[in-house]
Amino acid sequence: MTERQPDLADLDRAHPDHARPETVASAYGVGGDVAFGAVAPPIYLSSTYTFAGYDAPRAYDYGRAGNPTRDLLAEALARLEGGAGAVVTSSGLAAIDLLISGLPAGAGVLAPHDCYGGTLRLLKARAERGQIALSLVDQGDSAALAAVLEQRPALVLVETPSNPLMRVVDIAALAALAKAAGAQVAVDNTFLTPAMQRPLALGADYVIHSTTKYLNGHSDVIGGAVIAADPAKADQLRYWANVVGSTGAPFDAWLTLRGLRTLFVRLDRQQMSAMVIAGHLARHRAVARVHYPGLASHPGHAIAARQQRGFGAMLSFELAGGAQAARRFVESVGTFTLAESLGGVESLIAHPATMTHADMGEEARAVAGISDALLRLSVGLEAEQDLIAGLDAGLAACA
Ligand SMILES: *Cc1c(COP(=O)(O)O)cnc(C)c1O
Numbered sequence: 001m002t003e004r005q006p007d008l009a010d011l012d013r014a015h016p017d018h019a020r021p022e023t024v025a026s027a028y029g030v031g032g033d034v035a036f037g038a039v040a041p042p043i044y045l046s047s048t049y050t051f052a053g054y055d056a057p058r059a060y061d062y063g064r065a066g067n068p069t070r071d072l073l074a075e076a077l078a079r080l081e082g083g084a085g086a087v088v089t090s091s092g093l094a095a096i097d098l099l100i101s102g103l104p105a106g107a108g109v110l111a112p113h114d115c116y117g118g119t120l121r122l123l124k125a126r127a128e129r130g131q132i133a134l135s136l137v138d139q140g141d142s143a144a145l146a147a148v149l150e151q152r153p154a155l156v157l158v159e160t161p162s163n164p165l166m167r168v169v170d171i172a173a174l175a176a177l178a179k180a181a182g183a184q185v186a187v188d189n190t191f192l193t194p195a196m197q198r199p200l201a202l203g204a205d206y207v208i209h210s211t212t213k214y215l216n217g218h219s220d221v222i223g224g225a226v227i228a229a230d231p232a233k234a235d236q237l238r239y240w241a242n243v244v245g246s247t248g249a250p251f252d253a254w255l256t257l258r259g260l261r262t263l264f265v266r267l268d269r270q271q272m273s274a275m276v277i278a279g280h281l282a283r284h285r286a287v288a289r290v291h292y293p294g295l296a297s298h299p300g301h302a303i304a305a306r307q308q309r310g311f312g313a314m315l316s317f318e319l320a321g322g323a324q325a326a327r328r329f330v331e332s333v334g335t336f337t338l339a340e341s342l343g344g345v346e347s348l349i350a351h352p353a354t355m356t357h358a359d360m361g362e363e364a365r366a367v368a369g370i371s372d373a374l375l376r377l378s379v380g381l382e383a384e385q386d387l388i389a390g391l392d393a394g395l396a397a398c399a
Pocket of ligand 1 (some may be wrong): 119
């Protein structure tokens with residue numbers, strides 16, 4: 001059924017099983033090149049591989065099924081998340097679709113009502129075609145959650161912290177409820193990465209990533225990954241990724257592995273700045289509300305402090321002056337670049353109502369609590385003083 005997998009342990013003799021996550025991220029696969037002893041893992045672009053002879057396949061035969069560069073990234077991500085195996089896909093949405101499209105026809109999927117816009121579009125499109133039965137709920141509302149779990153969905157999708165309101169879900173508690181109802185749990189860990197949160201250790205069955213964001217971290221790759229806790233499920237995902245052809249490109253995997261090297265230091269630095277920025281915004285009279293789990297006033301602060309290693313570098317805030325203020329802010333802000341996406345070394349600002357969440361429609365945005373005055377920040381690696389000065393320029397314009 002599955003393709004023969006190479007023994008990647010051969011490629012990583014320097015980093016045994018007990019290596020700590022920082023070591024895995026910065027050096028997994030280093031020095032493993034058997035041909036020339038290259039320190040940085042080489043990139044294999046070849047689409048196909050020679051057979052050693054008649055009926056004698058090698059570890060790899062065809063690039064859709066397996067690629068040494070992509071597998072090295074998959075191994076590193078599986079190790080970081082504490083999973084049994086991973087599949088690296090061509091985008092974050094391809095990763096989610098890999099999981100969804102492998103479910104039996106008509107299977108129930110429970111997702112948060114405020115999930116990532118592209119995820120919502122994908123789930124709705126699959127539901128409209130009768131491929132899944134979709135339920136959207138506020139996963140913080142335990143009565144609503146219990147009612148949907150009674151319908152025994154096959155899969156519960158979780159995003160924590162959520163986008164863009166940074167709502168925090170108690171993964172362990174939700175996983176226990178889902179398990180009791182016979183559902184599998186997949187956590188989209190894009191916002192925090194395994195550097196800050198490890199959902200499998202909290203009871204999830206799968207972790208999903210848009211590697212486009214923090215894992216690559218340089219805003220120059222679109223990619224994704226699914227990590228499974230269970231070896232048989234990891235095999236099944238690898239099999240299905242080859243069947244539907246959603247595996248990622250080797251060059252993208254190579255760049256992402258290169259980005260992964262600095263994941264821990266990037267996120268550590270970025271979240272320090274995010275904390276300072278959250279405090280600065282919370283004290284400003286032009287700001288009505290700040291959504292950052294690192295603030296003691298955030299409703300999910302206690303859960304975040306317990307289940308996360310840090311509070312991350314994403315935050316959002318609402319201006320007191322409504323939509324007009326949001327426009328003036330965006331037109332005057334410095335240092336932050338107006339763009340969708342997140343997790344890169346450069347700071348970005350987004351206006352969810354007209355950008356990331358425009359497709360959602362006004363009514364659904366109102367239900368999810370996404371106002372026209374809401375702005376989302378992805379805090380990068382620029383000097384803290386420049387980040388604050390950039391925000392102050394925006395705040396001055398909407399006073
Ligand atoms: C960006 C993102 C995705 C989708 O990933 P792509 O790489 O853009 O396909 C899914 N979930 C979250 C939380 C994201 O931020």
